[in-house]
Amino acid sequence: MSDHITEIVVFTFLFVLVSGMGFVASRWRRADLASLDEWGLGGRKFGSWITWFLIGGDLYTAYTFVAVPALLFGAGAMGFFALPYTIVVYPLVFLVLIRLWSVAHVHGMVTPADFVRARFGSPTLALLIAITGLVATMPYIALQLIGIEAVLKTMGVTGDLPLIIAFAILAAYTYQSGLRAPALIAFVKDSLIYVVILVAIIYIPARLGGWEAIFGAAEKKFAETPAPGDGILLNANNQLQYITLALGSALALFLYPHSVTGVLAARDRDVVKRNMSALPAYSLLLGLIALLGYMAIAAGIKPITTDGKADANTVVPLLFDQMFPDWFAGVTYAAIGIGALVPAAIMSIAAANLFTRNIYREYLKRDATPAQEARVSKITSLVVKVGAVLVILLIDPQFSIDLQLIGGVVILQTLPAVALGLYTRWFHRYGLIAGWAAGMTAGMVMxxxxxxxxxxxxxxxxxxxxxxxxxxxxxxxxYAGFLALLVNLVVAALVTLAARAAKAADGVDGTRPADYFADENDPRTKPVELSGTH
Amino acid sequence: MTTPPSDQRPARSDRSPWNWLLLVPIVIPLTTVLYNAQEPRLFGFPLFYWLQLAFIVLGVTATTVVYQVGRKRSGR
Known part of the structure; x- marks a missing residue:
């Protein structure tokens, strides 16, 4: 441990600094935090820059920065799907998200399930969407801990206590400051990451003999392994997987409740649109970070093994440890560690909002005041984090990785109701419920x-x-999720036709066409009345 | 509901032929045959890596154009 003392000091200093910022954030653009609009969406007032840092910090998580290079380290070209995935996503959701922003603005919606509730007049469908969001988000929060754990492991810090302390601090300032905390911390996190990566992609290749040598070393490694699927190019059998995984992941990204939270916190439609052009700056970063996996190969990094299992997630921290002077390695670890805090905070807020709006308010207390909603959300955000820590401590971390994989397939099944629902009311609520069930089943079986x-x-x-x-x-x-989504869509369409033929009662649409184009200064209605049958 | 009837508001729409431009940065980065090769290399990067990085420019251009055109059309 003493070999790493400089790294630990730098890491701890930066970690404590941003934690302080997290607490101070409650005074930033001061408002009464006793409502979900303020606590859970930062007052819906974030401008272009804050939104850029917030969504960037939200989507490009510490886990991404650790796991994507680990994928390239292990399998080669297939792991690079993360780049086309994050290129395709913005043009794909450009028009969809501004509609969602507008309708949510008019009706004071906080979660994707809120929208489905109003659009299709079906509490059952909304509940399914909410539960799907919760199930997909929980393991994602746990995964952020794996990012911190990988860094701690590399610094030789063992035991569960540091991890618990880190998450306790996170839980405390999220409780106090809500979405303002990750928004403020995201500035530091992303600046650190940009600095680290710029230094890494100039400095490390120079030490390893240039890019030619790095790609050469990767090619040589994959040629020597018996696995047929790896290599620095795709092969005949994994190209379809590459395409469908990139597209499927792109379709899924903005269905995650935490991405929606980031978008709804924007001030107006223009902020959302501008960010669709500006967020790809992070994709460039991600593409370059991915190549750290090959640099690790060229540098001869061997992942840390615990209990006989090699942990590929440690290759990036190990690479930094080997290449950089101690103090800068400490900075890079802090970048990864803090990088875990921002998304973990937003995800727990999003999960808490889902519970509050779509379970507590719908089923437990229909006349909940904004203050009660905010209180329930705050407490739920704590419960969610305790759950994430327990999952990491008690269950094999591999289980979280598996769950997150399942999460992607699961969240895709909300696409017909949420994304297509923004465009068309053609689907019958029974069709959407049946499609969801069929897609889930197909996905799980696969x-x-x-x-x-x-x-x-x-x-x-x-x-x-x-x-x-x-x-x-x-x-x-x-990609299994892609196939499951096709099953979902087919079943949803068939059951819709059948329900219409049988003249089954359809839910009431609580939105109007003009709501989908409303902007900042347009009138807002009261939150949608809770009507409809279960 | 306190929303005024929708016919009192100026008719708005997000339809525009320029929106089709958004398809370019969706389709091209997913067409693996375009870039699944080593040569030509750029700064030591195989084609597979540098061309996909270059596709980021496509995405930024398309979304920027659609945004700017939409702004002009709505008269702001």
Whole structure:
């Protein structure tokens, strides 16, 4: 541990500094935090810059920065899907998100399930959307801890206590400051990450003999491994997986409740639009970070093994440890550690809002005041974080990674109701419920049937579903979530037609066409009345 | 509901032929045959890596154009 004393001091200093900022954030643009609009959405007043840092800090998490290079380190080109994924996502959601912003602004909606509730007049469908969001978000929060854990491990800090302390601090300032805390901290986090990466991509290749040598070393490594799927280029069998995984992940990204939280906190439509052009700056960063995986190969990094299992997530921290002087390695660790705090805070706020708005207010206390809503959300955000810590401490971390993988497939099943719902009211609520159920089932069955000998999994071994299992004579794989979404859409359409033919009662649409184009100064209605049958 | 009837507001829309431009940065980065090769290299990067990084420019351009055109059309 003493070898790392400088790193630990720098790390701790920066960590304490941003924690202080987290507490001070409650006074930033001072407002009465006793309402969800203020505590959970920062007053819906964030301008372009704050939104850019907030959404950037929200989507490009510490886990991404650790796991994507780890993927390239282990499998090569396939791991680079993260780049096209984050390029495609912004043009894909550009028009969709401004509609969501507008309708949420008019009706005071806080969560995606709020929208579904109003649009389709179906509390049951809204509950399904809310639960899906919660299930997908929880393991994501736990994963952020893995980012911190990887850094602590590399610094030789063992034991659970540091992790618990870090999360306790996070929980405390999120409780106090709400969304203002991650918004303020995101400035520091992203600035640190930009500095670290700029230094890394100039300094490390120079020490390793240039990019040519780095790619050469990666190519040599993959040529020597027996695995057929790896390499620095794609092969005939994993191209479809690359495409569908990138597209499927892009479709899923803004269905996650925490992404929606970041968007709804924007001040007006222009802020959202401008960010769709500006957020790709982070994609450049991500593409370069991904290549750290190859640099680790060229530098001959061997991941830390605990209990006989190599932890690939440690390759990036180890690379920094080997390449940089101690003080700068400390800065890079702080960047990763703080990088975990921002998304973890936003995710727990989003999960708390889902519980408050779509379970507490819908089923437990219909006449809840804004102050009661804010209080319930604050407490839920604490519960969510305790849950995440327990998951990491008590269960094999691999389980969180598996769960997060499932989370992506699961959240995609809300696309017909949330994303298509913003455009069309054609689907019948029964159709959407049936499609959701069919997509979920199909997704789970597929994931269950994916094995991965490399991590000793007979089931839930990844998201690449072999088409051969459907009886097709091919070695190709496809992203399970994508296939599940197709099943979902087909069933939703068929049941809609059947429900219309049977003249089944449809829910009442609480929104008007003009709501989807409303802007900052347009009149807002009271929150949508809770009507409709279960 | 306290919303005024929608016909009292100026008719708004997000429809525009320029929106089709958004398809370019969606389709091209997902067309693997365009870039799944080593040569030509750029600064030691195989094509697969530098071209995909370059696609970021496509995305930024398309979203910026659609945003700016939309602003002019709505007269602001």
């Amino acid at each position: 994931l269950y049937n994916i094995s991965n000998p490399a991590i000793n999994h007979a089931h839930f071994g990844g998201s690449a579903f072999p088409l051969a299992k459907l009886g097709l004579d091919t070695g190709m794989t496809i």
